[in-house]
Amino acid sequence: MNYLYYPGCSLTASAREYDLATRALMTAVGANLTEIDDWTCCGASAAAPISQLLSLSLSARNLALAEQTAPDGQVLVPCSACYLNLKKAHEALRSDAERRATINEALAAVNLTATGSIRVRHLLDVLAVDIGAARLAPLVTRSLSGLTVAPYYGCQCLRPYPEFDDPERPVSMEPLIEATGALVHVWEMGGRCCGASLVSTQPDAGLGRVCTILKAAKGADLIATVCPMCQMNLDAWQASASRMAGENLAITVVYLPQLLGLAMGLDSDELGLDLNLAILDGFREKIKP
Amino acid sequence: MQPHSATGSPTPDDGSTALDHVRNMVSACIQCGTCTGSCPNALEMDLTPRKMWRLVILERLADVMASRTFILCSACYTCTLRCPRGLPLTTAMETLKGIAFTRREARHRNSRLFYEKFMQTVRHHGRLHEMAFMTGYFTAMKNPLTPLRFAPLGMKLMGKGKVEMGFGKSAATHLDALFDKVAEIERAAAAPLEKESHA
Numbered sequence: 477m478n479y480l481y482y483p484g485c486s487l488t489a490s491a492r493e494y495d496l497a498t499r500a501l502m503t504a505v506g507a508n509l510t511e512i513d514d515w516t517c518c519g520a521s522a523a524a525p526i527s528q529l530l531s532l533s534l535s536a537r538n539l540a541l542a543e544q545t546a547p548d549g550q551v552l553v554p555c556s557a558c559y560l561n562l563k564k565a566h567e568a569l570r571s572d573a574e575r576r577a578t579i580n581e582a583l584a585a586v587n588l589t590a591t592g593s594i595r596v597r598h599l600l601d602v603l604a605v606d607i608g609a610a611r612l613a614p615l616v617t618r619s620l621s622g623l624t625v626a627p628y629y630g631c632q633c634l635r636p637y638p639e640f641d642d643p644e645r646p647v648s649m650e651p652l653i654e655a656t657g658a659l660v661h662v663w664e665m666g667g668r669c670c671g672a673s674l675v676s677t678q679p680d681a682g683l684g685r686v687c688t689i690l691k692a693a694k695g696a697d698l699i700a701t702v703c704p705m706c707q708m709n710l711d712a713w714q715a716s717a718s719r720m721a722g723e724n725l726a727i728t729v730v731y732l733p734q735l736l737g738l739a740m741g742l743d744s745d746e747l748g749l750d751l752n753l754a755i756l757d758g759f760r761e762k763i764k765p
Numbered sequence: 766m767q768p769h770s771a772t773g774s775p776t777p778d779d780g781s782t783a784l785d786h787v788r789n790m791v792s793a794c795i796q797c798g799t800c801t802g803s804c805p806n807a808l809e810m811d812l813t814p815r816k817m818w819r820l821v822i823l824e825r826l827a828d829v830m831a832s833r834t835f836i837l838c839s840a841c842y843t844c845t846l847r848c849p850r851g852l853p854l855t856t857a858m859e860t861l862k863g864i865a866f867t868r869r870e871a872r873h874r875n876s877r878l879f880y881e882k883f884m885q886t887v888r889h890h891g892r893l894h895e896m897a898f899m900t901g902y903f904t905a906m907k908n909p910l911t912p913l914r915f916a917p918l919g920m921k922l923m924g925k926g927k928v929e930m931g932f933g934k935s936a937a938t939h940l941d942a943l944f945d946k947v948a949e950i951e952r953a954a955a956a957p958l959e960k961e962s963h964a
Contacts, residue, residue, distance in 0.1 A: 485892045485893035489895055489928055490895070490927045490928070516887070516891040516940060519884075520887075521840055522879075522880040522883040522884050523884060524856075524863075525862035525880060526863060526881070527863070527947060527948075530944065534887070534940070578950060581946070581950055582950060584946070585943055631841040632840070632841075632842065635845065636846055636855070644846070668841075669843070671805075672840060672841070674839050677879055678809075678837060680809070681809040682839075684809070751927060
């Protein structure tokens, strides 16, 4: 299994542990990641309102670089926002000749061309479909039995492109969590919005979304995420959300590859666990080697 | 709600042409309200998404621009997924943000600065350079209280070494040529590139 790897900006800074865990886990399952050389920002959610063409061109620049390495390759993207931007660029390049021409006109300014031949895959898609619980289960050396995990999918890996899961009632994480020996927390919030950047820019609205999710996670020992924005909203803003809700909403929040890596006996340093902002003592006890 | 006569007298380049573009996206709206019922942020909005589409169709640009509804869209795509008419509603909200920024609407100044400073950082550094971005944003806001809201989180992240300070980790690939070319293409084209796929 070979993948071109697009970490995206968050994974070089606020979500470094997501990058560490993704690389460690993929190595442990025998997959080979090649980081796209000289990748740049996908435009995040800021480019599109300013210019749709700019947003598409920024993402297409990365796809063009990936095509140079492996024209029929697949790009693995752990960040849901990056995934959606790259996916939109892929769809535009692949399905719309006029837009492909316009994007390439822009890319010519940086001496690149993109055809749309590269498939864009979210990390969860790869974990659930290419690797799967059956391949993962035999690799589990440290059972997480006794823990209940709330699978949190967020939005943009599910919508608007229903690639690998039900966009309303996602389930793709469940077999993976069960393979670790842990139980799945049954809830309705897995695919509901965390508030995204509103948590920073419009806290009165954004924090309300965080409160709703954290309240619904009561009963679980931890939340597993697959997006740096979701992770940040659910862990870094936990204290503010607790103040808003008037109750203690503290809960451990980890990235899915961290959880799977722990179950496979990978070292917690290798998985960047000391970088997480919400790891409760009970969870730390549970995962002691 | 203001009467129609209060929407002002638009000049050709003040956003009414751009609004036409959004109007085309939502013109098949049947006002069923599925978008509003699906929106996680609807309760905080001064206009529900359904009402927003109605105003767009009626070309009430001033009323649309006076609303914070599109700023409160967190791009969860639930409305886009569920819309029985298959309308690209998330993209429509996104485009309304763009119109408000182009018009430099005073009401949406903070949001505009956030987006503009973000893209400026990407233009100069290739990747999001958090220190440069936040410094630029706080300076542009000209409000000494803004940084305070972010300070506790900033300190927490810096303590963990999770802020990109720009000490050589960034790729430092300037994207000026790409940004300039896109601007040139857009100036030349009458209608901006737009479409949201319903895969």
